[in-house]
Amino acid sequence: MEPASLNPTPKTVCVMDASGRLGSSLVERLLQKGYTVHAAVQTHGKLQSLSCDNKNLKIFRSDPFDYQSIIDALKGCSGFFYSFEPPQDQPNYDEFMSDVEVRAAHNVLEACAQTDTIEKVVFTSSATAVIWRDDRKSTSSDFDERNWSDVNFCRKFKLWHALSKTVAEKTAWALAMDRGVNMVSINAGLVMSPDLSITHPFLKGAAEMYEDGVFVMADLKFLVDAHICVFEDVSTYGRYLCFNHVINRHEDAVKLAQMLTPSSAVPPTPSSEDSRIFLQRISNKKLNKLMVDFERGTDVD
Template identity: 30%
Template sequence: MEKVVCVTGASGYIASWLVKLLLQRGYTVRATVRNPRDSSKVAHLKSLEGANERLHFYEADLLEEGSFDSVVDGCQTVFHTASPVALSVSDPQTELIDPALNGTVNVLNSCIKASTIKRVVITSSITSVMVNYDSLNLGEDVIIDETWFSDPIFCRERNDWYSLSKTLAETAAWKMARENGLDLVTLHPGLTIGPPLQPSLNLSCYALLILIKEGKKLMPNVVYRYVDVRDVALAHIAAMVNPSANGRYCLVGRVAYWFETLDILKPNFPTLNLPTIAPEDRPTKLLYQISRERAESLGISFRPLEDTLKDSVECFRDRNLITL
């Protein structure tokens, strides 16, 4: 039987790696994008091994009800990755909340209509897990896990519109899944880095590039929740093929201070001229952790941050974004 899956927002950072791995495993992929005729968005996908035979593009609009009906009908699994990512917006409702929330509702409504779908996997975010009042007092004795939920009120108070959009979308998804008997899994990656397949840099890769180029301007006590994009893509496939997969999965390989990132990069890339953080300027507070237990139960083995950073920097070099 032909293995047919759908990936929404297929030209995105995580989605592109997911499409690549699915094609490598023999799946037929129905890829939704806003404009299949825009070569700047789809050329990197068309060049993937197996794309000529098993990758098919569909135009779909997150805000258009029924837009995904014909795409998901006939698929066994739907991976819903499409959702806007932005830290600064002028109209949070229009730019972030509506596409994330209404887009999720529209995709799931299409899935509910289709009799072939066995499971839906949604790419959520760690920001729908840990953005709450408890996050104000995170010490070394704290382990954040899948029982944590972000608080929409707290998100609004902080004007954290991206976290709000992901939290509202996830809440709506679980409500629909319960009411309609939909087999749903949500994945919650942290700051996703690693070599991109798409030609333009997504927000998280761009953030890493800025950290490297302008690190002297940044505070060493900034904390990042890192995960490799390839591990996130593999987790999506594991969530599909593992019959026991259920519920939510945090995907964070390592929680680290920014100065720890510098410590990893400096010996490997001495020509980057990265700042040196003096011992007295380094935070001494031990960091909280994010549980990897459920993710590892899916068979996910997180890459060391050292490998992810090395591959990211080498990708930046190959694209002439930095000079080594």
């Protein structure tokens, strides 16, 4: 029997951007669970992994910078899953990406506020919007959802991914509260994927994250389940840090480095210093409490 807090009736939801790895995986899982899905994509050609003849799947050509196209995709939806994919002509994060991401966040939250069927918005943010600030080494408590990265610190050290995610998420929260939109955010760790490379903007400052005990990663399936869990559970609120791997041991760091740069030389023989384990200083207890019941329910899917 499902917990009473979970919504038992599949509804119509919108996923944007459905052409990214997270978005397309979300669409697939939601369809499996019986939802009708409006897949909002910037280019139709990128949803090749999904069967377009599924009667519960409707594909919309939608751009986060085109307000009307968002309104069209949201029509009749009770839920909205939003993750930002950089424009194709600007795939890398730089000092101007925060303006782009803020504009997109503003558009989608405004569109949700104008769509009276929307019951909940799940906004994908990042752990990089939590962990970066001047006093991060001196603070005695673990990092959790209550922490925010300092935008001035991010600018100073050119942590453009963290800056973009922080200001975009803050924009979304301000608008959601002002407009009365029921929103939760998922602050995701670095998503594990076969095509992950050293150039991923999340990895700027990776050595510092590792030594601070806050370098976190998430399997794609776990991240998808977390999104659906916080949508379906009526008790959810605020932000949720989402990860299921912490890189805080030398062997984990070496494995990750080999995955990111497979053509590099064999790593040097570990020294005694390499046996250190950095204390984990980031907590995802808030999400894990929710996921226990959710995962018990998905075992029988």
